[in-house]
Amino acid sequence: FSILGVVAGATERLRLVTSVLVLPYRNPVLTAKMVASLDVLSGGRLTLGVGAGWLREEFEALNSPAFNARGAVTDEWITIFKQLWSQSPASFNGRFYQYSDIRCEPLPLQKPHPPIWIGGHSRAALRRTARHGDGWHPVGAVAAAPLPPQEICAHLDTLKALTEAESRDFSALTISYKAPLYDAGTSSPDGSRRPFSGTPEQIAGDIRTFAAIGVHELIFDFRGQSITESIGRLQWFAAEVIPLATG
Template sequence: MRYGFYLPTRGPTATRDGILTLAREGERLGLHSAMIADHIVFPAQSDSVYPYTLDRKHPGGGDALETFSILGVVAGATERLRLVTSVLVLPYRNPVLTAKMVASLDVLSGGRVTLGVGVGWLKEEFEALESPPFDRRGAVTDEWIAIFKQLWSRSPASFSGEFYSFADVKAEPFPLQKPHPPIWVGGHSRAALRRTARFGDGWHPVGAIAASPLPPEEMRAHLDTLKRLTEAEGRDFSALTISYKAPLYDTAVSDRDGTRRSFSGRSEEIAGDIRGFAAIGVHELIFDFRGQSISETVELLQRFATEVMPQVGS
């Protein structure tokens, strides 16, 4: 099992020193990857439904550091840590510019970028950015992925789509990773599973929270569906990375049936959960250790690395 952790993007811990302290400590402790979320603006008032809390309201405020800016800083301060967008909302940015930014970061990081992608949920953010229509965000996301793959593998490259077109452009250098940086698809809707089957190198759902429990039996069913969809696309299901995010929202809330939520409780219980998810085919677990301060966050990270990871083994 591999492990990842979230870096702060907003609030008092989202500083240069805070981000670098946590990233370097995670790398020192042997964790595999660091996750960076994506928001650009927040509306003062919103009617959009957030899928990952019980009240359907986003827990953040109005501040957020930009994803690629964090990636660049962390890339220069670490050597082995995988750098994962979790997840980049693809319709927010021009696809040609995004492809260039990802390729450049992959080159400058020594081939450590993983592009986690999503369609987004905050309609008002789409509107503020003059992004493509919110209700077409799934189709836009699929088209942006196709554009990335074209620009990362051909020079000159051309593309003619429903939302974007270009002809005979050179966008080198290509990413170091071949054929391109891994693309992980977020979400566990049917559309997200189809997108993974068609375009993805990995599936990256959120679970272990009250609003989205995704316990092992549900994960197993989704994985069976994903296997069928992937094989129907003529692709190899076994080549996909399954990366399960377990953020600690609603921390005082038990699972929906009143039982202990996955990855909560004593260290031996958490280790048992990890073994259970490994047994159904999860390759990487992403935990959220973010506390009220960097020192608290580092302490939680260290406790996990020293008390839980050794019980699971390699």
């Protein structure tokens, strides 16, 4: 949140996205206040990407709620957020957290609240998206689980069915994929080219492929070994890939 506050003050149009905030690591009331304040300070530019977490050792190190309860905790925290961002004062008596007659002001600028994207592609994450989310944000930037287009399509079919079962509009969800940006020579274990690697033309083609299957937004990871390298990767992408993908 400190970095996002700096970025919010230094920019005017850039969308601010957490990708993702592991909710069981955080106090829900304090987090709700921080999100609301950042949304106001940024002029309503915040999207809250959230996840349940996956590494047991981190839960233990942070003295977080029980690892096996992380999904239920995440669902309850989202419920708390939505209440605090719409009611003042508010009271809540949940399984993991309780409060009485508290206020979270100023309320977020975006109404009814900043968009909430649910990270992950497990069945539980898809159910959480269908029930609570404004968007689905699977992470493809993991070499062991890259989520190629055919898998995304299968998950989208499941998400559509789950969303309709919740009597919600699937078409209103934002589908945002966290995409890796591989070096040109990076290949899959079977020797084939990984999506989002290779020439600018190939990467632009991958962008069009993901758009065609229903992905609305791609969030690329430009991290390098240094700040200079990261900025260089971003500048290369802006100069060489974006014109091909949008032309």
